[in-house]
Amino acid sequence: MNLIDILRRRDRKIIVFGTGSASRRIVPFIRSISYFIDNDSRKWGKSFMNKKVYDPKIILGEKLDEILIVVASMFYEEISQQLSKMGLEEDKHFIKGVILEEDLDEVLKRNSAIMARMYDKKVIESLKKFETKFVPNKPIFINSIPKSGTHLLRNIIAHFIDERYIHWNFVHYETLDEAQNELLQGEKKLFTGHLPKDFKTSTFASKCNMLTLIRDPYDLVLSTAKFLYSEIIPWNRIGHYIQANEISVQETISYVISGIQLGNDGIPRLSESYLKWGIQWFDDAVQVIRFEDLIYHIKNINNKESEIYFLNIFNSIGIDLPKDWKDRVLSGADRNISLTSAVVKNIDKSQFKLTENHKKMIEVIASNLRKTLGYA
Structure with missing residues (x-):
């Protein structure tokens, strides 16, 4: 049984042994706690963290087979x-439950990476249906605002390119040097990521x-709020915290709009997200693609209008459309090879609706954003 099992299980009654700093650190990430136990008799009958x-x-x-005790104490051996x-x-x-923040971060990253690799393999298998592959003369970089359909666009373009030239891992600021080296060596030709604009990232994008x-x-x-409610894989601390503390969907949506920070994980204010990963790059992009347009033309792919749409995209990145x-x-x-689709597959999407108050929040926090982007 590992850390992820503890944080996510529903089938066992969770009891936490210990009422010190270790408990305070781990409890917010456990889905549901029945009560605490402690060897200090002075604490019996009192409340700790509302239990x-x-x-x-x-x-x-x-x-015994219906309980799971998380020992959140430095005296684990004795207990x-x-x-x-x-x-x-x-x-x-x-099970031992004394967890440092770095340990939790490492588990989250590792499990996210495993899931991502699994779906990358599905994409590679799908590519094998097509014999002719292309190697662009100039590298392609898809930069996007998170949760704007990045995997979808990446997977579509990947179906035209020799998989040996695809950099599968998303490029973030922390991994930019690795991507830059592969680009300069000519080893990879398709990159996908979420990069803010500065001198270093502009050099890469140029x-x-x-x-x-x-x-x-x-x-x-x-889309971001749904992502935080995913039960397929624990993505980050914020998702854990929201689910463990049963924060409502409507409150979560408000956090996504206004921004939220928890430990090393954070979601910027909506206006900052669009500026950081989107609007700042408009002059550098050979084309700005709206997710909604992409979806429309996939659904209407047999129309002449859609052929022109995809022709323009692929011409802008140096690929001629094959027959x-x-x-x-x-x-x-195909949604079956989409990591994002898998993550939100079992979520009750009917709960996720913007209220009029949410729309007012968006207007206050990101005034005229939708109008600027052509959505209003």
Whole structure:
């Protein structure tokens, strides 16, 4: 049983052993806690983090196979022996829960990477249907506002390119040097990422045909909120915290609009997101693509208008449309190979609606943004 199991499970009653700083650090990320236990008799019967604290002997009245004790204490070895004498087994009935912030971050990153690689492999398998692959003369860089359809556009363009030349990992500021080296060596030709604009990132982008992807702020807010409620994979601290504390969908949407910071993870204010990853790049992009237009032309791919639309996109990045271009586009748009689609697949999307108050918040925080982008 690992950390992710603890943070996500619903089938066991969660009991936390310890009421100190270690508990305060981990409790916000556990979905639901029944109560606390502690060896300090002075704490019995009192409340800690809105839950009752009891004598550890209370667990003798529980059905052991229906509980999971998270030991959040620096005295784990001693408590482990204590629980073992009571008939509990380590990793079955109790588990070490003293977790430093760096440990949690590492687990989140590792599990996210595993999921991403799994879906990258699905894309690669899909590419094998097409014999002819292209190697662009000039590298292509798709830069986007997060949750604006980045995987969709990446997967479509990937279906035209030799997979050996695709940099599969998203390019972030922390990984820019690696991407830059691959670009300069000519090893990779297609890059995707979320980069803010500064001298360093501009140098990278100047060597590419860059596409900037944007989305209606209304839809982007809802898409981001859904992402935070995903149960497929624990993406970050904010998602964990929101789900563990049962924060409402409407409140979460407000946080997405106004911005939220938790530990090393954060979501910028809506206006900052569009400036940071979108608007600043408009003059550098060979084309600015709106997510809604992309979806429309995928659905209407047999129309002449849609052929012209895709012809313009691929011409701007130095790729001539082959005869089977429609099949390639539709294969790239297949939701079965989309990581984002998998992440939100089981979410009740009917809950995610903008209220009039949310729309007013967007107007106050990002005045005229939708009008500037052509959505109003």
